[in-house]
Amino acid sequence: MPVPSSYNDITQDANIRDHIGWAWYQRDFFLPKSWKSQQVSIRFGSVNYYAVVWINGVEVTNHSGGYLPFEVKITEHLKFGHLNWITVAVNNTLTPWTIPQGKIVYHNDSQRYPAGYYEQQYNFDFFNFAGIHRPVILSATPKTYIDDITINTTSVTDSLGVIFYSVELGGSKIAAYSVIAEIYDAQHRLVAQAKGLKGEISINNPNLWWPRGMNESVGYLYTLKIQLWNDAKNVEGDIYRLPFGVRFIEWNSTGVYINGKSVYFKGFGRHEDAIVNFYITCIRSRNILLIYVNLYQLRGRGLDLVTLTKDYNLMRWIEANSFRTSHYPYSEELMDLADQQGFLVIDEVPAVGL
Numbered sequence: 562m563p564v565p566s567s568y569n570d571i572t573q574d575a576n577i578r579d580h581i582g583w584a585w586y587q588r589d590f591f592l593p594k595s596w597k598s599q600q601v602s603i604r605f606g607s608v609n610y611y612a613v614v615w616i617n618g619v620e621v622t623n624h625s626g627g628y629l630p631f632e633v634k635i636t637e638h639l640k641f642g643h644l645n646w647i648t649v650a651v652n653n654t655l656t657p658w659t660i661p662q663g664k665i666v667y668h669n670d671s672q673r674y675p676a677g678y679y680e681q682q683y684n685f686d687f688f689n690f691a692g693i694h695r696p697v698i699l700s701a702t703p704k705t706y707i708d709d710i711t712i713n714t715t716s717v718t719d720s721l722g723v724i725f726y727s728v729e730l731g732g733s734k735i736a737a738y739s740v741i742a743e744i745y746d747a748q749h750r751l752v753a754q755a756k757g758l759k760g761e762i763s764i765n766n767p768n769l770w771w772p773r774g775m776n777e778s779v780g781y782l783y784t785l786k787i788q789l790w791n792d793a794k795n796v797e798g799d800i801y802r803l804p805f806g807v808r809f810i811e812w813n814s815t816g817v818y819i820n821g822k823s824v825y826f827k828g829f830g831r832h833e834d835a836i837v838n839f840y841i842t843c844i845r846s847r848n849i850l851l852i853y854v855n856l857y858q859l860r861g862r863g864l865d866l867v868t869l870t871k872d873y874n875l876m877r878w879i880e881a882n883s884f885r886t887s888h889y890p891y892s893e894e895l896m897d898l899a900d901q902q903g904f905l906v907i908d909e910v911p912a913v914g915l
Contacts, residue, residue, distance in 0.1 A: 567861020606695020653691030722767035770806025780903035828883035
């Protein structure tokens with residue numbers, strides 16, 4: 562079964578398409594001995610709906626909710642220089658206590674249904690795709706590592722952009738490291754810098770981030786480079802680079818404003834599943850026009866960067882500048898590409914029908 566994809570959409574088996582309950586994934590992987598001195602984690606972009614993860618037969622985490630990433634450290638359960646196994650159990654059952662909600666209905670009419678027959682019911686307008694829908698990433702970091710970075714634009718004018726950054730560190734011996742923050746423009750030139758776990762950085766004459774149709778400079782991104790430095794040993798530690806746009810968004814009863822200018826939203830409500838072939842057949846018979854619409858889906862809600870790029874090109878062609886994520890948070894890859902191409906995104910929560 563390929564990952565990422567929806568296991569209940571890519572086969573021609575009706576039993577798999579209609580399956581409700583547990584599905585199992587398992588594969589082997591190899592880790593070099595050089596990773597033994599580092600902190601190893603595994604990260605799932607999303608699994609729908611409930612997931613349990615084992616490494617070499619040991620349960621390492623579980624997660625409920627099909628639209629957000631989760632990550633767990635697995636160093637102590639690994640065999641470096643040897644074969645390892647990962648097992649993931651996925652359950653797509655929706656109940657009154659899940660988000661979104663659903664219910665299991667048992668049919669006891671023996672004249673119409675076999676014994677024990679039940680079906681999954683829900684009140685939202687999309688198929689309950691199931692499986693590992695976004696990338697699974699195995700990563701290694703130093704023992705002292707950058708755990709999280711937050712960036713906010715606090716003020717912006719044509720001549721000055723001010724951002725606030727904060728950094729969270731993880732691991733051991735955090736006190737031995739200092740933090741260096743550097744900002745680079747799109748041509749990789751250093752434009753500003755600071756030191757410390759948090760602080761403000763000013764960018765003179767910034768290239769502001771604009772959505773499509775509002776400025777010739779669309780989707781301009783800087784890069785914040787965070788580097789750890791071991792002062793006692795005079796050696797560098799972990800490094801992370803995070804793209805960001807200099808922009809200030811506000812709203813009131815009259816509208817939404819970006820960088821002080823009113824925004825007119827032109828766009829769509831999207832769905833994450835992809836239709837890779839769409840055609841219409843028209844047949845006229847006895848003065849009646851019959852229209853047949855043929856849809857062909859390839860991988861359900863599984864992330865596909867090629868199809869995603871095509872979608873953005875279609876939105877550019879139609880001169881859209883925005884979309885909403887019907888009806889749950891989408892992948893980080895999708896959001897990053899929207900940032901690069903100048904699309905505004907209304908990011909929804911998965912509480913459909915509540």
